[in-house]
Amino acid sequence: MTGDRNSSVCVLGTGLIGGSLLRAATAAGYRAWGYNRSAPGAQAARADGFDVESDIAAVLSRAAADDALIVLAVPMPAIDTVLADVKTFAPDCTLTDVVSVKEPVRVEVHRQELGAYYVGGHPMAGTAESGWAASSPDLFRDAAWAVGVDPGTRAEPWNRVARLALDCGAIVVPVLADEHDRAVARISHLPHVLAEALAVAGAAGGDLALGLAAGSFRDGTRVAATAPDLVRAICEPNAAALTEAIDDALRLLAAARDSLRDEGTLGELIDAGYSERDRYDTLRRWDITDIRPGDHDWLERLRDAGRQGGVIRSLD
Amino acid sequence: MTGDRNSSVCVLGTGLIGGSLLRAATAAGYRAWGYNRSAPGAQAARADGFDVESDIAAVLSRAAADDALIVLAVPMPAIDTVLADVKTFAPDCTLTDVVSVKEPVRVEVHRQELGAYYVGGHPMAGTAESGWAASSPDLFRDAAWAVGVDPGTRAEPWNRVARLALDCGAIVVPVLADEHDRAVARISHLPHVLAEALAVAGAAGGDLALGLAAGSFRDGTRVAATAPDLVRAICEPNAAALTEAIDDALRLLAAARDSLRDEGTLGELIDAGYSERDRYDTLRRWDITDIRPGDHDWLERLRDAGRQGGVIRSLD
Numbered sequence: 001m002t003g004d005r006n007s008s009v010c011v012l013g014t015g016l017i018g019g020s021l022l023r024a025a026t027a028a029g030y031r032a033w034g035y036n037r038s039a040p041g042a043q044a045a046r047a048d049g050f051d052v053e054s055d056i057a058a059v060l061s062r063a064a065a066d067d068a069l070i071v072l073a074v075p076m077p078a079i080d081t082v083l084a085d086v087k088t089f090a091p092d093c094t095l096t097d098v099v100s101v102k103e104p105v106r107v108e109v110h111r112q113e114l115g116a117y118y119v120g121g122h123p124m125a126g127t128a129e130s131g132w133a134a135s136s137p138d139l140f141r142d143a144a145w146a147v148g149v150d151p152g153t154r155a156e157p158w159n160r161v162a163r164l165a166l167d168c169g170a171i172v173v174p175v176l177a178d179e180h181d182r183a184v185a186r187i188s189h190l191p192h193v194l195a196e197a198l199a200v201a202g203a204a205g206g207d208l209a210l211g212l213a214a215g216s217f218r219d220g221t222r223v224a225a226t227a228p229d230l231v232r233a234i235c236e237p238n239a240a241a242l243t244e245a246i247d248d249a250l251r252l253l254a255a256a257r258d259s260l261r262d263e264g265t266l267g268e269l270i271d272a273g274y275s276e277r278d279r280y281d282t283l284r285r286w287d288i289t290d291i292r293p294g295d296h297d298w299l300e301r302l303r304d305a306g307r308q309g310g311v312i313r314s315l316d
Numbered sequence: 317m318t319g320d321r322n323s324s325v326c327v328l329g330t331g332l333i334g335g336s337l338l339r340a341a342t343a344a345g346y347r348a349w350g351y352n353r354s355a356p357g358a359q360a361a362r363a364d365g366f367d368v369e370s371d372i373a374a375v376l377s378r379a380a381a382d383d384a385l386i387v388l389a390v391p392m393p394a395i396d397t398v399l400a401d402v403k404t405f406a407p408d409c410t411l412t413d414v415v416s417v418k419e420p421v422r423v424e425v426h427r428q429e430l431g432a433y434y435v436g437g438h439p440m441a442g443t444a445e446s447g448w449a450a451s452s453p454d455l456f457r458d459a460a461w462a463v464g465v466d467p468g469t470r471a472e473p474w475n476r477v478a479r480l481a482l483d484c485g486a487i488v489v490p491v492l493a494d495e496h497d498r499a500v501a502r503i504s505h506l507p508h509v510l511a512e513a514l515a516v517a518g519a520a521g522g523d524l525a526l527g528l529a530a531g532s533f534r535d536g537t538r539v540a541a542t543a544p545d546l547v548r549a550i551c552e553p554n555a556a557a558l559t560e561a562i563d564d565a566l567r568l569l570a571a572a573r574d575s576l577r578d579e580g581t582l583g584e585l586i587d588a589g590y591s592e593r594d595r596y597d598t599l600r601r602w603d604i605t606d607i608r609p610g611d612h613d614w615l616e617r618l619r620d621a622g623r624q625g626g627v628i629r630s631l632d
Contacts, residue, residue, distance in 0.1 A: 187521060
């Protein structure tokens with residue numbers, strides 16, 4: 001963490017992501033504190049030495065007094081309620097979030113007239129576990145962290161949010177909210193849906209099949225162990241983009257099924273899948289070094305760079 | 317390994333599975349040697365201190381002279397050719413295989429009149445890597461190893477094959493060939509097909525999507541990194557059962573897509589997937605201890621026990 005300015009962070013929600021952020025920001029030298037809606041949840045974090053309360057008014061009033069960066073780390077269904085509290089107690093604070101969709105959060109933030117200092121965020125990290133107990137200060141180490149570059153975003157809050165992501169060990173990917181949502185539908189939400197389908201179709205083979213299951217089934221169903229309510233909260237707010245991604249998967253699978261049934265071969269799918277997995281394995285991220293937030297056209301230039309695989313690893 | 321009887325093993329094919337078996341059997345005290353069709357492939361194994369040649373006549377003649385257990389460890393498309401060599405040079409040896417489908421191998425073995433001492437096998441282990449270089453003596457440690465109990469199977473070769481599996485560190489699952497094939501279609505071949513589809517549908521989001529991809533995409537596409545020819549050789553001989561498994565997945569995914577598009581919810585799939593993954597995680601294998609190969613109805617009793625999750629961890 002660089003310097004002392006803007007060095008406080010208020011995390012609303014201390015589950016896996018919010019809790020890990022509280023730990024990581026603290027480790028990076030921020031003054032960081034948090035809110036958990038349940039008293040036992042807050043108590044669990046306090047028992048580990050973190051400053052977490054279940055009194056949202058107190059937590060947010062402190063944020064307002066200390067000019068803290070507020071991080072919304074609650075699931076999408078709770079965002080409107082928490083934003084109403086922010087509006088009441090800390091309407092002038094810089095605001096970001098770590099929710100798995102960006103456009104619905106952005107819309108709600110603007111509906112509640114909190115858009116002036118808002119910059120959307122989404123760290124691409126997680127485990128099948130959830131809750132404070134699963135949180136870790138290293139969760140974001142080398143992870144991509146999407147940071148919004150939607151029109152109207154201001155440079156100062158953007159820098160502050162990007163710096164927090166970097167200080168947590170992540171790599172910043174600049175992205176528009178709706179492009180983010182279409183992308184994560186394919187690489188985060190679709191994997192969840194396919195994992196659930198594989199778990200069901202596999203278990204239909206009974207204990208014999210499950211007893212023979214090895215690495216391909218274990219890995220392919222890993223995220224199906226995520227709590228169902230959390231999966232719904234992650235995927236369902238992105239319904240339009242996820243519907244399109246599932247449609248794509250259905251077309252690919254139906255073509256393979258038809259080819260296998262009629263000609264005994266899985267057709268083009270196998271070579272295509274191998275080739276695209278290789279593309280993923282060999283993806284070269286390049287560093288964005290020549291765009292300074294606040295410069296002319298900086299948002300458009302960051303957006304274009306992000307589309308082409310550009311990332312930010314440090315800020316001056 | 318128990319005692320000294322039946323202690324030689326001849327492995328035909330020294331790729332990932334055959335190579336690992338050669339290493340594991342050697343480590344367990346067997347006299348073990350092998351065949352690789354390519355001279356450089358055989359040389360690579362010899363360089364690591366293993367007795368591997370590319371002269372099939374010599375390798376099999378030695379098996380006949382030493383009453384070795386012959387293990388077919390070539391992909392399904394090469395099975396007929398290799399069986400013809402076995403028929404020529406070592407027709408009276410006990411015979412097993414490690415191919416990913418069992419019924420097509422069983423049919424071919426009987427067509428070539430080699431069924432008298434044949435017992436099908438399939439160790440449920442692997443990596444996305446292939447070839448001798450990826451082989452490991454520990455690949456089968458705690459893995460399930462399917463061993464055939466089809467009608468007509470004789471007790472002596474069955475014991476010998478099961479003992480090899482146990483000596484390699486695996487757990488024996490007794491199973492009929494066609495029931496095995498329907499089971500692995502769901503927990504091994506379907507995961508491959510879904511991984512390929514996810515790789516393609518994910519990469520359709522471009523470098524931005526691939527750059528944001530994290531654990532769910534990485535794990536969900538892991539087996540798409542397997543060499544395409546190997547995936548085809550594993551999956552396509554099981555066309556009928558795999559077609560049925562893909563059909564199941566298509567139905568589940570289409571229902572989720574419809575529900576998401578029309579009602580904004582993924583419907584029953586998420587709870588069902590979570591529940592079935594939990595069933596897999598908590599599956600209790602129980603030990604078969606009261607069925608002795610050769611006893612009255614031993615094949616039927618082992619078959620029934622295997623269907624109900626029973627496994628063999630040791631032989632007297």
